[in-house]
Amino acid sequence: MSEGLFTQLLDLACGAFLLAAVIVLWRRELTAIVRVFALQGVALAAIPVLLGVHERRWDLVVVGVGIGVLRAGLLPYLVRRALTALTAGQQRYGTDTGESRETQPLVNVAASLLTAAALTLLAYAVARPLVELDPTPETQALPVGLAVVLIGFFTLVTRRRALSQVVGFLLLDNGITATAFLAAAGVPLIVELGVSFDVLLAVLVLQILTTRMREAFGTTDIDDLRELHD
Amino acid sequence: MGEVSSVLLLTVPTALPLAVAGAYALAGLRPRTGSVLAVPSTAEPVMAGGRPAPGTDGAGRMPTAVREAPPAQGRHLADWAALVSPAGILACAVLLALRVSGGRALRAYSGLLRADALTVWMLLVVGAVALIACASAPAHLADEGEAGRAAGGSVWRFHILVQAFLAAMCLAVVTANLGVLWVAIEATTIVTAFLVGHRRTRTSVEAAWKYVVICSAGIALAFLGTVLIYYAARQAGIGEAWALDWPTLAARADRLDPAVTRLGITLVVLGFGAKAGLVPLHAWLPDAHSQAPAPVSALMSGVLLSVAFAALLRYRMIANAALGPDFTRVLLTVIALLTLALAAALMLAQRDYKRMLAYSSMEHMSLIALGTAIGTPLALSAALLHIAGHGLAKSVAFCASGRILHLTGTARIGRVRGLLARAPMLGGAFGLAVAALLAFPPFSLFASELGIARAGFTAGMGWPVAIALFLVLTAFAAITARTARMILGPGPGPHADEEPSSNLWPLVLGLAACAALGITLGPLAGLLTTAAHTIGGR
Numbered sequence: 001m002s003e004g005l006f007t008q009l010l011d012l013a014c015g016a017f018l019l020a021a022v023i024v025l026w027r028r029e030l031t032a033i034v035r036v037f038a039l040q041g042v043a044l045a046a047i048p049v050l051l052g053v054h055e056r057r058w059d060l061v062v063v064g065v066g067i068g069v070l071r072a073g074l075l076p077y078l079v080r081r082a083l084t085a086l087t088a089g090q091q092r093y094g095t096d097t098g099e100s101r102e103t104q105p106l107v108n109v110a111a112s113l114l115t116a117a118a119l120t121l122l123a124y125a126v127a128r129p130l131v132e133l134d135p136t137p138e139t140q141a142l143p144v145g146l147a148v149v150l151i152g153f154f155t156l157v158t159r160r161r162a163l164s165q166v167v168g169f170l171l172l173d174n175g176i177t178a179t180a181f182l183a184a185a186g187v188p189l190i191v192e193l194g195v196s197f198d199v200l201l202a203v204l205v206l207q208i209l210t211t212r213m214r215e216a217f218g219t220t221d222i223d224d225l226r227e228l229h230d
Numbered sequence: 231m232g233e234v235s236s237v238l239l240l241t242v243p244t245a246l247p248l249a250v251a252g253a254y255a256l257a258g259l260r261p262r263t264g265s266v267l268a269v270p271s272t273a274e275p276v277m278a279g280g281r282p283a284p285g286t287d288g289a290g291r292m293p294t295a296v297r298e299a300p301p302a303q304g305r306h307l308a309d310w311a312a313l314v315s316p317a318g319i320l321a322c323a324v325l326l327a328l329r330v331s332g333g334r335a336l337r338a339y340s341g342l343l344r345a346d347a348l349t350v351w352m353l354l355v356v357g358a359v360a361l362i363a364c365a366s367a368p369a370h371l372a373d374e375g376e377a378g379r380a381a382g383g384s385v386w387r388f389h390i391l392v393q394a395f396l397a398a399m400c401l402a403v404v405t406a407n408l409g410v411l412w413v414a415i416e417a418t419t420i421v422t423a424f425l426v427g428h429r430r431t432r433t434s435v436e437a438a439w440k441y442v443v444i445c446s447a448g449i450a451l452a453f454l455g456t457v458l459i460y461y462a463a464r465q466a467g468i469g470e471a472w473a474l475d476w477p478t479l480a481a482r483a484d485r486l487d488p489a490v491t492r493l494g495i496t497l498v499v500l501g502f503g504a505k506a507g508l509v510p511l512h513a514w515l516p517d518a519h520s521q522a523p524a525p526v527s528a529l530m531s532g533v534l535l536s537v538a539f540a541a542l543l544r545y546r547m548i549a550n551a552a553l554g555p556d557f558t559r560v561l562l563t564v565i566a567l568l569t570l571a572l573a574a575a576l577m578l579a580q581r582d583y584k585r586m587l588a589y590s591s592m593e594h595m596s597l598i599a600l601g602t603a604i605g606t607p608l609a610l611s612a613a614l615l616h617i618a619g620h621g622l623a624k625s626v627a628f629c630a631s632g633r634i635l636h637l638t639g640t641a642r643i644g645r646v647r648g649l650l651a652r653a654p655m656l657g658g659a660f661g662l663a664v665a666a667l668l669a670f671p672p673f674s675l676f677a678s679e680l681g682i683a684r685a686g687f688t689a690g691m692g693w694p695v696a697i698a699l700f701l702v703l704t705a706f707a708a709i710t711a712r713t714a715r716m717i718l719g720p721g722p723g724p725h726a727d728e729e730p731s732s733n734l735w736p737l738v739l740g741l742a743a744c745a746a747l748g749i750t751l752g753p754l755a756g757l758l759t760t761a762a763h764t765i766g767g768r
Contacts, residue, residue, distance in 0.1 A: 129489030130458070133465055149454060156447055162439070169447055176454045183461035188470060190342075191409030195453065198416040202446050205423045209439050216432045225436040228517045230576050230585065 041072030148175030258386030320357035344406035452501025458494030483551030505538035519588035524632020612681030619674035651721030674747035
């Protein structure tokens, strides 16, 4: 693969990666959000695959495929399954509590998108020393990873549905994984495996807790979690 | 021969709790192979026995959701088996202590596991606190069973998750790889989630949700920080296999790029600080600690916080070599004082005694952070001693609070009166544990707080230490007033509801150990000095 083509493809993958995070902020339907999240997983998996092909490191390609299976397949599947369970319960009770929609996020969509733009600028500002340390095509795309981390954090704190928070957490995690690949071609394999396993388990735990929340509170609106305070 | 034994000593602290967890899983599985299942009526795929049980969906809906209690003898054996791993951890720690004297370190699995004096010190604390917590667990489980809250499988699930929790903490302590350290600390969040949310009530589901979301997101920041340090290390010419190895990084940190390291360390401090109960990501702590079963609260408060903080101690070495000591000093001082102010303010208006103990944990973690910020050998030794003293005293206080909750049926401070008259031993143990937390002599927290204050004044950090002392005094007043109200005064009736002494020996043991540490360090003195030396006290 020629240097120019590699840079273009890498930038394309990173652009799609960032765009997916912004679309997650924009959409309100949880099913659409999960679909976009899966697409983001594909873009994320493309980064190590491209790196691997470019540097002829086939282990990176294998890691990329594994990341793709986890982030574009398994994790979206788990979130979607939790969502189906919630909406099925909703139909059973015959009430519309809006489980499948982010009805009233704390910050409205226009302001969210503006914030996403501001966070991206912030990521570029913060990442300047990182890029300057070793200016290659990979590290020049590195601010994208940080931007997705920040957008994920923003999603986490402004969304009110339990599952939107899970997606926010996963965006955060995707951003970190992308940063790791862009900065240093990924962390050592044993750490990567451990991290992926932890993320998978965390999502399983959150999925079960969502069900329990639904049973205990009758809704998965985070604003209703106000039993514990001082 | 020495090679084999060091591999063994480094493996056992993690492998033994995992093996015990596996044994519990098998034992919990065996009676279930009959027709009856321990899963309650809900059809969700419960993590029966700590892992997704295949076929739960089909069998769980069977009408026979009730299972006869395990036979008393089996139950008894199960309770004692939980003590195997704390004992094993302590034994390994003692054997390791003999071999790391003089600042040597043992390695195994090509540097993945490594023990130095800090590791041994933390293993001793983990083992001692786990001994207290696991020995108090049978009484707690018996109460749950009595109250009908323990659906058959939940006893096994409790044991499995607690053992897995111990394994994760030991792995976090014995690994030298900063990536594996992160994985182990995140694993503690995952295994304790269902211990916090064990009751499925609104409060415990809420606490578990906040716990998992805040801790996972917070600690994700620490991973981002780790990634940035890895990047800086690779750019500094350290090979892939060694770029996350703590001794390598600590030795060659002066070559790391300062700007990248600064960003990475800030994220790491925020991230592991979340797990150690420091601001700004502390919000999970009072909820989780007040909702978890008492033995789990004891473990979380007594050691999990300090295991996460031990990670910060390691990173501080790297940061100091790369950036000079001022960066972490300022960062940790600010965080410590903010945490302390917040904890003291919230304790002033506290009405729940378990939450009061949780905020007291934040108070003590911020003192440890302050000691670390000061960074002289005296301050670091005092901070490490404070970790041990706080672990022992807080685990006793939480285990006693669990017994009080069972006795009185309320967690409200205002509704508990005359504990000393009602149950003299239990009230006494709780009162003494709180006195230890308030740093009364002879308990070791007196010595360590004094050490931190003295070191601060000599190191020219008089102002932060003075502010901290004022805030500690505020917390002191708040805790004293509330505890006095709980334990003094006339009892509610003529009869005394004394606990059987079999439930109280772990508490007495913990208090005795805490007091002994305060009087003399004995053989531990050398270990403590070496450990402080390891993390930069020279």
